[in-house]
Amino acid sequence: MVHHNAQAGGIVLSRLSKSFGQVRAVRSVDLTVAPGETVALLGPNGAGKSTTIDMMLGLTHPDAGTVSVFGRAPAAAVRAGWVGGMLQTGSLLEHLKAGELVRLMASYYPHPLAVADVLRLTGAAEFADQLTTKLSGGQAQRVRFAAALVGDPDLLVLDEPTAGIDVAGRHEFWQAMRTVAGRGKTVLFATHYLEEADAYADRIVLIARGRIIADGPATEIKARAGARMIRATLPGADLAVLGALPGVVSAERHGEAMLLSCSDADTALRALLGSFPAARDIEVRGGSLEEAFLELTADDDETAHAATADAAAAALGEAR
Amino acid sequence: MSSVTHFRYEIVRTFRNRIFYAVTLALPLVLFYAVASGQRTATQDGISFPLYFMTAMAVYGAMFAAVSPGARIARDRTGGWTRQVRITPLRARTDIAAKVITAYLIALPSVVLVFLAGVSLGVRLDATQWLELGGLLLAGLTPFVALGILLGYLLRADTLTPVIGGVVVLFALVGGVYGFQLAHSGPLFDVMKAIPSYWLVQAGKTALGGGGWPAQGWIVIAAWTAVLVAAATLAYRRPAARG
Numbered sequence: 001m002v003h004h005n006a007q008a009g010g011i012v013l014s015r016l017s018k019s020f021g022q023v024r025a026v027r028s029v030d031l032t033v034a035p036g037e038t039v040a041l042l043g044p045n046g047a048g049k050s051t052t053i054d055m056m057l058g059l060t061h062p063d064a065g066t067v068s069v070f071g072r073a074p075a076a077a078v079r080a081g082w083v084g085g086m087l088q089t090g091s092l093l094e095h096l097k098a099g100e101l102v103r104l105m106a107s108y109y110p111h112p113l114a115v116a117d118v119l120r121l122t123g124a125a126e127f128a129d130q131l132t133t134k135l136s137g138g139q140a141q142r143v144r145f146a147a148a149l150v151g152d153p154d155l156l157v158l159d160e161p162t163a164g165i166d167v168a169g170r171h172e173f174w175q176a177m178r179t180v181a182g183r184g185k186t187v188l189f190a191t192h193y194l195e196e197a198d199a200y201a202d203r204i205v206l207i208a209r210g211r212i213i214a215d216g217p218a219t220e221i222k223a224r225a226g227a228r229m230i231r232a233t234l235p236g237a238d239l240a241v242l243g244a245l246p247g248v249v250s251a252e253r254h255g256e257a258m259l260l261s262c263s264d265a266d267t268a269l270r271a272l273l274g275s276f277p278a279a280r281d282i283e284v285r286g287g288s289l290e291e292a293f294l295e296l297t298a299d300d301d302e303t304a305h306a307a308t309a310d311a312a313a314a315a316l317g318e319a320r
Numbered sequence: 321m322s323s324v325t326h327f328r329y330e331i332v333r334t335f336r337n338r339i340f341y342a343v344t345l346a347l348p349l350v351l352f353y354a355v356a357s358g359q360r361t362a363t364q365d366g367i368s369f370p371l372y373f374m375t376a377m378a379v380y381g382a383m384f385a386a387v388s389p390g391a392r393i394a395r396d397r398t399g400g401w402t403r404q405v406r407i408t409p410l411r412a413r414t415d416i417a418a419k420v421i422t423a424y425l426i427a428l429p430s431v432v433l434v435f436l437a438g439v440s441l442g443v444r445l446d447a448t449q450w451l452e453l454g455g456l457l458l459a460g461l462t463p464f465v466a467l468g469i470l471l472g473y474l475l476r477a478d479t480l481t482p483v484i485g486g487v488v489v490l491f492a493l494v495g496g497v498y499g500f501q502l503a504h505s506g507p508l509f510d511v512m513k514a515i516p517s518y519w520l521v522q523a524g525k526t527a528l529g530g531g532g533w534p535a536q537g538w539i540v541i542a543a544w545t546a547v548l549v550a551a552a553t554l555a556y557r558r559p560a561a562r563g
Contacts, residue, residue, distance in 0.1 A: 083407055090401060090404050104329045108409050
């Protein structure tokens with residue numbers, strides 16, 4: 001059941017920043033999630049997804065900026081029982097059976113779902129009588145999912161919920177997720193699988209090196225993040241001319257190498273070879289999100305990197 | 321939303337850890353018989369050795385029981401479960417209360433078993449004296465319960481085990497738990513009298529005489545409890561960061 005007015009205001013992160021020593025894990029992130037929306041936080045490892053989630057849940061205090069969960073501070077929203085989550089770290093509680101653990105979690109919430117139903121839905125019923133320490137990785141993940149759901153929270157936060165699960169298990173997980181989350185819950189999940197974000201989120205937020213570099217409907221982001229890159233050694237070429245080639249979204253210079261971010265790599269490659277026959281060492285890189293991020297954000301020093309991140313934002317388009 | 325389930329499962333978890341429970345119960349009994357059987361007529365600190373050593377071993381077992389929630393807290397933290405629980409509406413005080421209650425639930429049978437062993441070696445007290453002795457032991461355990469919780473929130477599981485063992489042994493040694501006292505006068509004796517385990521071991525003599533600890537005993541127990549509870553509260557409030 002959705003509690004009346006509980007979801008008013010959605011989730012609002014405003015100018016959120018967090019550093020760990022020299023590492024600026026999250027840099028001035030602004031993000032709004034509307035009530036009932038399913039949003040994917042997509043980015044490579046170390047992008048700042050988990051730190052952002054920790055601040056949203058009140059597990060980590062931000063250095064600057066604010067978080068509002070349905071109009072309240074994270075700690076207050078958690079106390080009200082509005083929040084449920086699957087965190088990335090997490091062995092289960094020892095010396096308890098899987099079913100007992102889910103029942104324990106249910107007891108913490110004011111309006112929990114029926115434990116038996118949740119166990120069935122998440123596929124955890126078959127091993128409900130086993131001790132948590134005897135479960136396989138996939139089974140433990142189901143129990144963790146059941147534990148997150150059983151309180152019937154308005155906001156579900158899932159930090160890489162399918163990490164370590166095989167493809168079939170991943171599919172089942174999202175089937176169950178849809179059944180439950182379809183009932184008006186606000187869902188935010190972190191992932192580094194583009195396909196997962198595309199298939200299950202209404203909206204994708206791309207995050208890299210602590211910054212949001214794009215935010216928009218899943219289809220739009222997928223097209224951009226999945227863009228191919230052409231890399232070629234081409235000393236002295238004019239960036240503006242390269243950027244204007246058909247199929248090219250943007251061009252960057254890395255020493256003698258040119259990096260073209262393409263909406264249509266085939267067309268772009270033909271045009272490149274036609275206009276610049278001197279181009280050599282040509283590589284066309286495909287689709288992997290991780291690679292795209294690395295290309296767009298890899299750089300040695302901090303300042304150059306910030307500039308690249310901005311270029312990446314330009315390349316991917318600020319959809320906000 | 322009710323705390324009953326949380327309390328119940330906290331207790332279930334403790335008692336499912338059978339080896340820990342068996343060792344906590346058996347160790348003071350084994351030590352008691354091994355040492356006191358041959359010294360039934362001896363005296364120590366002005367009372368019969370079996371009474372002295374029975375109290376000491378009850379203290380020993382109870383101290384290990386009292387700090388034991390610390391090990392569970394550290395394992396839950398290191399494994400990441402603590403983070404999971406902190407995003408639920410479970411209140412910290414409910415969680416801590418459950419830990420305190422289970423500590424006493426382990427300590428109580430341990431104390432009773434050692435008392436029975438004492439009786440079997442000729443220790444005789446009247447009902448009031450037994451109750452007073454038991455009551456003083458349970459009251460004097462509070463700083464050790466707080467200490468276990470403090471260390472549980474401070475240390476990782478792998479460092480906690482040796483640290484907590486070492487700390488209990490040190491308190492035991494200074495308090496006179498091992499059947500002898502480090503000093504009977506002078507500065508070292510003053511230090512001993514500022515340590516809660518000293519007053520715990522003294523509970524045997526105190527109960528025999530009746531009337532409870534002198535003011536200094538209560539002040540030492542209360543001061544250690546206050547400081548350790550405050551420190552444990554601070555340790556609990558540290559952000560539950562990853563890793």
